[in-house]
Amino acid sequence: MTAAYPHLRLRRTRAAAWSRALHRETALTPADLIWPLFVTSGSGVEEPIASLPGVSRWSVDRIGQRAREAVSLGIPVLALFPNTPRDLRCETGREALNPDNLMCRAIKAVKDAVGADVGVLTDVALDPYTSHGQDGLVDAGGFVVNDATVEVLVGQSLNQAAAGADVIAPSDMMDGRVGAIRAALEGAGHHNVQIMAYAAKYASAFYGPFRDAVGSAGLLKGDKRTYQMDYGNAEEALREVAADLAEGADSVMVKPGLPYLDIVRRVKERFEVPVFAYQVSGEYAMIEAAAAAGAGDRDALVLETLTAFRRAGASGVLTYHAAHAARMING
Ligand code: PBG
Numbered sequence: 001m002t003a004a005y006p007h008l009r010l011r012r013t014r015a016a017a018w019s020r021a022l023h024r025e026t027a028l029t030p031a032d033l034i035w036p037l038f039v040t041s042g043s044g045v046e047e048p049i050a051s052l053p054g055v056s057r058w059s060v061d062r063i064g065q066r067a068r069e070a071v072s073l074g075i076p077v078l079a080l081f082p083n084t085p086r087d088l089r090c091e092t093g094r095e096a097l098n099p100d101n102l103m104c105r106a107i108k109a110v111k112d113a114v115g116a117d118v119g120v121l122t123d124v125a126l127d128p129y130t131s132h133g134q135d136g137l138v139d140a141g142g143f144v145v146n147d148a149t150v151e152v153l154v155g156q157s158l159n160q161a162a163a164g165a166d167v168i169a170p171s172d173m174m175d176g177r178v179g180a181i182r183a184a185l186e187g188a189g190h191h192n193v194q195i196m197a198y199a200a201k202y203a204s205a206f207y208g209p210f211r212d213a214v215g216s217a218g219l220l221k222g223d224k225r226t227y228q229m230d231y232g233n234a235e236e237a238l239r240e241v242a243a244d245l246a247e248g249a250d251s252v253m254v255k256p257g258l259p260y261l262d263i264v265r266r267v268k269e270r271f272e273v274p275v276f277a278y279q280v281s282g283e284y285a286m287i288e289a290a291a292a293a294g295a296g297d298r299d300a301l302v303l304e305t306l307t308a309f310r311r312a313g314a315s316g317v318l319t320y321h322a323a324h325a326a327r328m329i330n331g
Contacts, residue, residue, distance in 0.1 A: 028307045052284060120166050121196060126152065144227055153174065199254070264309065276316050
């Protein structure tokens with residue numbers, strides 16, 4: 001039931017700033033943001049990443065400062081990704097199981113700096129640790145094998161949980177990994193360690209700068225299409241989400257972000273569970289490139305895109321713009 005023009009004028013509520021503020025349906029707060037950080041070896045290191053202007057790799061001793069920054073900005077959780085030194089990468093990615101690897105040291109650095117004031121989300125997949133850049137173990141023909149990979153991912157998850165990770169985020173897209181990781185976490189007494197499953201993760205051209213950031217770009221031959229999803233598919237995303245929830249995921253993720261808001265919305269409506277979205281490296285780079293080219297206002301692009309995720313139904317967004325966005329929101 002609605003009035004008709006001219007009794008109905010939808011512009012009335014838009015006419016003044018106070019009214020636009022009053023009628024805004026979707027709010028973006030710093031608590032909606034997850035801040036991904038890249039960790040590198042050495043000490044006192046800040047290493048800018050050329051394909052991600054404004055984003056750096058930090059050595060472990062400088063991670064605590066980022067964690068304190070997150071607390072002061074109101075960002076609730078950090079997502080950590082290691083750039084493993086080349087000589088520690090191998091066919092099987094066994095550095096992922098080292099309790100003293102970059103990831104574990106970074107987790108501890110965050111906890112030492114801010115305790116429980118910030119959550120630590122850790123990526124589970126082997127690509128930062130393998131000499132071939134694939135997310136899992138490969139057979140003689142180069143095919144990424146599922147079940148043997150899952151066994152390693154379970155070990156990687158337990159390693160991260162033992163170091164203090166709060167949220168295990170498997171980004172590998174192997175079948176059955178969420179159930180296996182959940183069982184192992186329960187078995188090891190990590191009852192409150194969450195799993196945020198990269199449930200609907202597409203084989204995407206938007207991951208390029210990330211692969212530079214973790215140092216796998218030059219190593220990867222071929223693509224990841226035998227495990228990451230075909231971007232033509234949506235029903236399959238719903239099946240992936242259903243499987244991960246049934247296996248014990250606490251929340252699910254859709255990735256990439258902006259070109260996949262239809263998937264965010266469908267997952268939210270179908271499952272009514274916490275859905276997160278990853279505004280990935282290539283999306284970040286596009287915004288930065290547009291701003292640098294004078295094709296758009298950076299701050300406005302950041303706030304509009306992040307709010308769009310919330311409007312689509314996302315509980316939160318992983319974004320390299322997290323700190324900048326939080327500063328803008330906080331004024
Ligand atoms: C690794 C992983 C990737 C991203 C997050 N975890 C890359 C990939 O699958 O190749 C991409 C994130 C981004 O582009 O920002 N499994």
